[in-house]
Amino acid sequence: MAINCNMDSQTTPLNYSIETENLNLWYGDFQALIDVNVKIPDGQITSLIGPSGCGKSTLLRCFNRVNERYGNVTTEGKIEVLGKNIYDSDVSLPELRKTVGMVFQRPNPLPISVYENILFGLRIHSPVGHLTRAESDQIVEEALTSVFLWDDLKDRLKVRATSLQLEQQQKLCIARLLPLKPRVILMDEPCSALDAKGTLAVEELMEVLAGKYTFLIVTHNMAQARRVSKECIFMFLGELIEHRETQALFQTPQHPKTADYVQMRYG
Amino acid sequence: MNTDTQTSPQTMFTETAISRQKRHIENVMRVFLFVITSLMIIPLLLIIGYLFYKALPVLSLDFLFTNPKDNMRAGGLWAPFLGTIYLVVVSLLVSAPIGVFAAVYLNEYARDNWFTRITNLAVVNLAGVPSIVHALFGVGAFVLFAGLGESILAASLTLAIMTLPVIIASTTEALKAVPMSFREACWNLGATRWQTIRRIVLPNSISGILTGVILQVSRAAGETAPIMFTGAVFYKAIAEGDLFAYNIVEQCMALSLHLFTISTQVPDVTEGIPYGTAIVLVGTVLLVNAAAIVLRVYLRTRKKW
Numbered sequence: 001m002a003i004n005c006n007m008d009s010q011t012t013p014l015n016y017s018i019e020t021e022n023l024n025l026w027y028g029d030f031q032a033l034i035d036v037n038v039k040i041p042d043g044q045i046t047s048l049i050g051p052s053g054c055g056k057s058t059l060l061r062c063f064n065r066v067n068e069r070y071g072n073v074t075t076e077g078k079i080e081v082l083g084k085n086i087y088d089s090d091v092s093l094p095e096l097r098k099t100v101g102m103v104f105q106r107p108n109p110l111p112i113s114v115y116e117n118i119l120f121g122l123r124i125h126s127p128v129g130h131l132t133r134a135e136s137d138q139i140v141e142e143a144l145t146s147v148f149l150w151d152d153l154k155d156r157l158k159v160r161a162t163s164l165q166l167e168q169q170q171k172l173c174i175a176r177l178l179p180l181k182p183r184v185i186l187m188d189e190p191c192s193a194l195d196a197k198g199t200l201a202v203e204e205l206m207e208v209l210a211g212k213y214t215f216l217i218v219t220h221n222m223a224q225a226r227r228v229s230k231e232c233i234f235m236f237l238g239e240l241i242e243h244r245e246t247q248a249l250f251q252t253p254q255h256p257k258t259a260d261y262v263q264m265r266y267g
Numbered sequence: 268m269n270t271d272t273q274t275s276p277q278t279m280f281t282e283t284a285i286s287r288q289k290r291h292i293e294n295v296m297r298v299f300l301f302v303i304t305s306l307m308i309i310p311l312l313l314i315i316g317y318l319f320y321k322a323l324p325v326l327s328l329d330f331l332f333t334n335p336k337d338n339m340r341a342g343g344l345w346a347p348f349l350g351t352i353y354l355v356v357v358s359l360l361v362s363a364p365i366g367v368f369a370a371v372y373l374n375e376y377a378r379d380n381w382f383t384r385i386t387n388l389a390v391v392n393l394a395g396v397p398s399i400v401h402a403l404f405g406v407g408a409f410v411l412f413a414g415l416g417e418s419i420l421a422a423s424l425t426l427a428i429m430t431l432p433v434i435i436a437s438t439t440e441a442l443k444a445v446p447m448s449f450r451e452a453c454w455n456l457g458a459t460r461w462q463t464i465r466r467i468v469l470p471n472s473i474s475g476i477l478t479g480v481i482l483q484v485s486r487a488a489g490e491t492a493p494i495m496f497t498g499a500v501f502y503k504a505i506a507e508g509d510l511f512a513y514n515i516v517e518q519c520m521a522l523s524l525h526l527f528t529i530s531t532q533v534p535d536v537t538e539g540i541p542y543g544t545a546i547v548l549v550g551t552v553l554l555v556n557a558a559a560i561v562l563r564v565y566l567r568t569r570k571k572w
Contacts, residue, residue, distance in 0.1 A: 069454055071378050097457035108448035110467055121456040124466070173452075180456065 015042040017184050017214040018063055023077035025058060025067070032058045034238040036077075040184075040231075045206055045215040047229035047246065049222060051261065055238040056218040060186045063216070064100040065093055082183055098125060101177035105189040107169035109161035109176070114153055117161045117172055118143045121180040139179050147175040147205055167198030171205065185209075187217040191224065203228050222262065226250055234258045315549070322546045325539035331547065334504045339529050340536050344547055346505045349512060350419070350519030351551060354494060355487045357423035357515060358430065363480050365427075366434030373435070374442040375464055394432035398492045401429040405497040419515040422498025429493055430483040437479025441472040473566050481559040485552045491523040499524045501532075522548040 018040040025033035032055050040046050048056045061067040062079055065086060079086050086096055098121070109117050116123075118140045122131060131139075140157065144150040149171050153159075161172055170190060177185060187206075191199040199221075206215055206228055219225050225232050225246060232246040234257075242249060242258045253259040282290075329343055336342030377383040405425025415421040445468050453463040469476075491499075499521040505512035513519050526544045529536045 064455060066451075066455055094457035094459060097455055102455040104448065104451065106448060108446075108452045110449055110452055111471055112467075120453075120466075124453075124456065124458045124462045176456070 016040060017042045017082055018216070019078075019080045020062075021078040023059075023062065023075070023079060025055075025062065025076070026074040028072050032238050033062070036238075036240045038233065038240055038243060040214060040216055042214055043211050044231070045210045045217060045229045046231045046233065047225035048216060048218045048233045048235065049220070049225050049261070050235035050241075052220075054235045056235055057188050059235070060102070060188055060216060060218055063184065063186055064097045064102060066097065066102065094125065098180045099182055100184045100186060101180065101182040103170070103173050103177070103185065103187040103190045106193050107166055107173050109164070109169050109172050111160060111162050113158050114144075114161050114164070114172060115140055115157040117176050118179060121176060125180065143175040143178045144172075146178055146209070147171040148201075149175060167194055167201055170194060170198065170202055174202075174205065174209075182213060184214045184216065187215060189218050189220060192220065199224070222250070234261060236261070318542050318545050318549070322539050322542035325537065325543040326546065330543055332508050334507060335502065335525075339502060339525075339533050341540070344522070344525070344544060345507050346503055346512075347520035347522045347525035347544070348547055348551065349505065349510070350499065350503075351488050351522040351548070353419050353513050353515065353519055354423050354426060354498075354521055355484055355555065357419060358426035358487050359480065359484065361424060362427035362431045362434055362483070366431050366480075367438050367476060369431075370435045370438035370442060371464060371469075374439050375460055375468065390432045390435050393428075394436060396429075398429055398490050401425055402493040402496050404428065405493055410497055415516070417496070417500075417518050418498050419513060419517065419519050420498070422494040422519075422521075423515070425493045425497045426487045426490065429490065430487055433486075434479055434483055437482070438472075438476050441475025441479060442468060444475060445471045470566075474563050477559055477563045477566075481556050484555045484559070488548065488552050488555070489523055491521075491527055494521055495524055501528050522551065 016039040018038070020036050020038050023033055023036040023038075024031065036055075036059060038059075048059065050056055058067065062075065063081060063086075067073045067075065075087075081096070081100060084091070110120060112120070115136075119131065119136055122139065141150060141154075144153055149168060152168065153164075161169065164172065170193070174185070174190075191202050194202065203224065206217070209215070217225075217229065229246045231243065232249045233243045234241045234249065234253075234255075236257050242253065242255045244254070249258065250262055253262055331343060331348060332345050333343035334346050335344070373383060373386060377386075402425060405421060405428070409415045409421035409424045410417055413421075415424075449467050449471070450463050453467055454460075458466070498518050500518045501520075501524070503518060503520050522544060526541060526548065529544065530541045
């Protein structure tokens with residue numbers, strides 16, 4: 001059913017950050033994911049498109065197992081992150097979520113200062129009083145610099161983060177992940193609450209950071225998928241329909257459902 | 268050419284019969300709702316004013332710091348005043364932590380299963396049980412079964428059982444008011460549930476939690492039924508001015524019961540004393556409320572951003 005194009009044209013074999021095998025997921029009796037087999041290449045941006053309710057966000061939330069926090073979820077199948085099965089008994093969820101970060105649709109900085117938002121991840125993963133003042137300052141500066149916020153916010157580090165502009169909040173939410181040295185960053189429609197300028201700023205940021213991190217981005221904005229992602233996955237009613245290079249998927253969709261979806265907006 | 272005068276530029280915004288009627292109704296409703304709201308203040312002012320007026324002859328510091336005299340026909344309020352403070356403080360020391368932690372469990376940890384549903388049902392029903400039933404439970408469970416006898420401890424525990432479900436309910440409301448997105452942010456950074464609660468959920472709900480607890484202070488101080496069989500006595504003289512004059516395994520006087528006694532059971536009480544007792548009871552509650560509000564403001568400013 002699913003069309004997975006092997007990337008034979010690649011000269012070197014790709015490494016995959018995330019691989020699933022026959023992934024099935026139920027919310028109670030409702031099956032939200034059906035036999036999903038997917039390989040997400042390392043160090044690049046992959047986008048996930050499809051109509052609302054097709055399981056994109058659900059799939060995303062499988063990869064750091066945060067789905068389980070929402071109750072009444074059953075997962076079957078195999079998920080490997082960086083080659084490790086995340087359902088192995090020796091997997092610690094806090095450690096997994098450190099490595100696989102998540103950015104949300106609605107920017108959700110914590111109701112504490114900008115400074116403390118950046119350090120929050122480190123604080124919950126290290127003993128009390130572990131960080132010296134100088135270390136903290138440096139970590140905050142590095143994280144904010146990586147997301148191009150340092151110049152804007154260096155004099156406002158004590159400001160409550162929820163009072164920033166939405167674009168700054170969303171960048172802060174990305175910056176907040178960085179001190180934990182994540183390998184994968186999952187983004188669930190990260191730009192849908194932002195204006196055009198904010199959207200472009202976040203996209204630029206992703207392009208700069210890709211390479212260091214693997215990005216998987218859910219988006220309803222097909223233009224965005226075409227702009228930022230190298231590979232694109234189309235999902236429909238819980239199934240993975242087509243996964244190919246983004247330009248190929250949009251220009252010559254192989255599956256009629258993909259064609260319908262892609263052309264609905266571009267026909 | 269538009270000949271219709273109704274829509275000519277000069278008259279198109281003029282008030283019509285219908286819009287005039289709407290404007291009148293609007294004005295009437297605004298005044299009506301304001302008056303209804305004001306009506307709540309009038310009884311309060313009347314009660315407090317009347318109590319003050321009647322109590323004025325007896326109100327003094329001595330009234331507060333001396334024991335009742337002459338079979339409670341004269342003298343002050345020290346023993347019942349201190350007794351009420353003991354009862355309220357001990358009962359809240361028990362019910363506030365248990366209630367808050369139970370609500371945290373129910374709201375942050377518990378899945379929706381039969382245990383949670385039964386617990387929530389129990390909380391709702393317990394909150395609706397009349398206080399005299401709590402009193403009988405207190406006699407059976409604490410005074411007799413646990414062997415505490417009639418004591419401050421038994422009475423406080425009875426009050427705690429009575430206030431517990433309401434504290435659980437109000438704390439749950441306060442926790443629910445913390446946006447889910449804050450929790451999601453924490454979880455996705457690898458925070459455990461407790462870290463999320465400790466660092467984000469509690470600091471952002473503490474005002475609401477305290478408000479719920481404060482309201483129970485007034486209830487615990489004002490109730491008579493739950494304490495009259497479990498630990499409150501008609502009369503007991505204690506050392507005047509000594510804050511530690513009561514032992515919690517002994518009985519105590521209480522303002523609510525004292526007010527009942529001197530108003531209905533004792534003839535020829537000096538006229539101002541019952542009113543003075545009522546003023547002190549209301550004042551004590553307001554004092555505890557004020558202290559809790561100060562604590563709440565302090566906690567809010569201490570939060571760092």
